[in-house]
Amino acid sequence: MKPAFCQSCCMPMTKPDDHGSNPDKTPSAxxxxxxxxxxxxxxxxxxxxxxxxCLKFLDEYNKGAEETLSREDAAKQMRHVxxxxxxxxxx
Numbered sequence: 001m002k003p004a005f006c007q008s009c010c011m012p013m014t015k016p017d018d019h020g021s022n023p024d025k026t027p028s029a030x031x032x033x034x035x036x037x038x039x040x041x042x043x044x045x046x047x048x049x050x051x052x053x054c055l056k057f058l059d060e061y062n063k064g065a066e067e068t069l070s071r072e073d074a075a076k077q078m079r080h081v082x083x084x085x086x087x088x089x090x091x
Contacts, residue, residue, distance in 0.1 A: 006032035007086035008041065009054055010078070030086055047088045051078045 004013045006020075007030040013019050019027035020036030028036050035042055045053065055071055055078075062068040069077070082088045 004029065005085075006030070006035055008032070008035035008088075009050060010081055010085060011035075035087075041087075047082050050088075051075055051082065054078060 004019075005011065006013060009032060011018070011032045011034070013032055016027060018032055019029070020031040020033045021038055022028050023039030025038075030036075031041075043053070055074060058069065058071060058074050061074075
C-alpha cells in the first residue's frame with residue numbers, strides 16, 4: 001500500500017500520528033499534522049510561501065535521500081507537484 005501524501009506540503013504520511021485532525025478530532029485523510037489541525041490549516045499562505053517553508057527542511061530531507069537535491073531542484077520539483085495537490089489545485 002502506498003503511503004498517503006499531505007495534500008498541502010506533500011509530506012508522506014506513513015504513521016497514524018503523521019495525519020492532521022478534522023474538527024471532530026478524527027484523523028485527516030488529506031493533510032498532515034503540520035499543515036492541518038482541528039479542521040483548519042495551521043498557516044495561511046499561498047503556494048509559493050509553502051514552497052519556501054518546505055525548503056527550510058531540505059537538509060533534513062537530504063539526510064535520508066538516495067539522491068540529494070539542491071535548493072533550486074527541490075523548488076522546481078515542488079512547483080511541478082504542488083499545483084496537483086488539493087490545497088493548491090483550487091487556487
